[in-house]
Amino acid sequence: MPPSFDANNNNNSSSKNGNNGEKQQQQQQQMVCVTGAGGFIGSWVVKELLLRGYRVRGTARDPADSKNAHLLELDGAGERLTLCRADVLDAGSLRAAFAGCHGVFHVASPVSNDPDLVPVAVEGTRNVINAAADVGVRRVVFTSSYGAVHMNPNRNPDAVLDETCWSDYEFCKQTDNLYCCAKMMAEITATEEAAKRGVEIAVVVPSMTMGPMLQQTLNFSSSHVAKYLMGTKKSYPNAVASYVDVRDVALAHVLVYERRDARGRYLCIGDVVHRARLLQILKELFPQYPVTAKCEDDGKPMAKPYRFSNQRIKDLGLEFTPLRKSLHEAVICMQQKGHLPLIYPMQKRAYL
Ligand SMILES: NC(=O)c1ccc[n+]([C@@H]2O[C@H](COP(=O)([O-])OP(=O)(O)OC[C@H]3O[C@@H](n4cnc5c(N)ncnc54)[C@H](OP(=O)(O)O)[C@@H]3O)[C@@H](O)[C@H]2O)c1
Numbered sequence: 001m002p003p004s005f006d007a008n009n010n011n012n013s014s015s016k017n018g019n020n021g022e023k024q025q026q027q028q029q030q031m032v033c034v035t036g037a038g039g040f041i042g043s044w045v046v047k048e049l050l051l052r053g054y055r056v057r058g059t060a061r062d063p064a065d066s067k068n069a070h071l072l073e074l075d076g077a078g079e080r081l082t083l084c085r086a087d088v089l090d091a092g093s094l095r096a097a098f099a100g101c102h103g104v105f106h107v108a109s110p111v112s113n114d115p116d117l118v119p120v121a122v123e124g125t126r127n128v129i130n131a132a133a134d135v136g137v138r139r140v141v142f143t144s145s146y147g148a149v150h151m152n153p154n155r156n157p158d159a160v161l162d163e164t165c166w167s168d169y170e171f172c173k174q175t176d177n178l179y180c181c182a183k184m185m186a187e188i189t190a191t192e193e194a195a196k197r198g199v200e201i202a203v204v205v206p207s208m209t210m211g212p213m214l215q216q217t218l219n220f221s222s223s224h225v226a227k228y229l230m231g232t233k234k235s236y237p238n239a240v241a242s243y244v245d246v247r248d249v250a251l252a253h254v255l256v257y258e259r260r261d262a263r264g265r266y267l268c269i270g271d272v273v274h275r276a277r278l279l280q281i282l283k284e285l286f287p288q289y290p291v292t293a294k295c296e297d298d299g300k301p302m303a304k305p306y307r308f309s310n311q312r313i314k315d316l317g318l319e320f321t322p323l324r325k326s327l328h329e330a331v332i333c334m335q336q337k338g339h340l341p342l343i344y345p346m347q348k349r350a351y352l
Helices: 021-029 040-051 066-072 091-098 117-134 169-174 178-197 220-229 246-258 275-285 323-336 345-351
Strands: 031-035 055-060 081-085 103-106 139-143 200-206 208-210 240-245 264-268 271-274
Touching: 031 040, 031 091, 040 055, 040 066, 040 103, 040 246, 055 066, 055 091, 066 081, 081 091, 091 117, 103 117, 103 246, 117 139, 117 178, 139 178, 139 246, 169 178, 178 200, 200 246, 208 220, 208 246, 208 323, 220 275, 220 323, 240 246, 240 275, 240 323, 246 264, 271 275, 275 323
Parallel strands: 031 055, 031 103, 055 081, 103 139, 139 200, 200 264, 208 240
Antiparallel strands: 240 271
């Protein structure tokens, strides 16, 4: 049997980063809202907030859908979690969800390259900030993406990627990278609207997010790993990418929320590795799976990992989970939830 993974045992969490009793008591009075509560990152944000004693309202377009049922099983959910229906394109539903909340974590956004994602990401974010301001929410944490940061062909490869970096919008558009365009526009909209309406805002900028899922359905970044493991992705680009553990991303949201002077962007990147290295780690951890993808640029010099700074969020107390651990737990979790077949090392030949 594969080692079991206990999704309730989040060891990079409040226990690791410490909370005193007085602060926790104050937080217990606080109601906060998380949009997109049932998604991959949203679920871990809800879990972290519950662990820290907050009263949490989670939004979903259909709270009764079984895909959100895992939220009700989280520790503290029975007493301190309510789910409510809200669509980011419906301002009234957002105002109702945010009423009485001290803070909002705006996590919801489609993760796709579908043109429909742009209005949901951008107008949805405008609605969230305005609804928050309308009902007196003081502080918003917005989930951006490293897609808004690193996609710039003219970036000096020796320069350190940090919070001052932005993707090149025209380049993203020309290369059909609508997700990056949408996240850039959404982040700019969030910051500008918050400034206009006098709402405090901090932005978490996660890279490709890995690790165990609390939800049952397979999200985009987890499926990225599953495709390589199952050999359904036949090739990979000669490119580097940055990765982070989902529990670190969730904790980053809460840390920037709790530090009242935290403003602006916080890059949340744990590692930058070439795709070949990612596949190598998967092969070492799970030799029984047919990780067979080949580099598209075979024979050409390998792209080199860029340097990056995650110092701002580290200064708030975040310690990053090693990529190897994150991948290991992601795969075990996908096996347990039935997204990957259970193959034991000796079965590889028969399976192939
Ligand atoms: N995963 C990554 O690698 C990664 C990396 C960087 C940044 N991010 C950002 O992190 C956030 C969450 O990503 P994820 O990976 O957790 O994605 P996910 O699992 O697909 O969750 C996306 C969430 O967005 C909600 N949503 C979509 N359209 C909506 C709408 N019109 N109104 C309200 N809610 C809507 C969905 O809620 P429903 O239940 O209503 O469908 C779902 O809960 C996104 O902002 C994404 O851009 C993700």
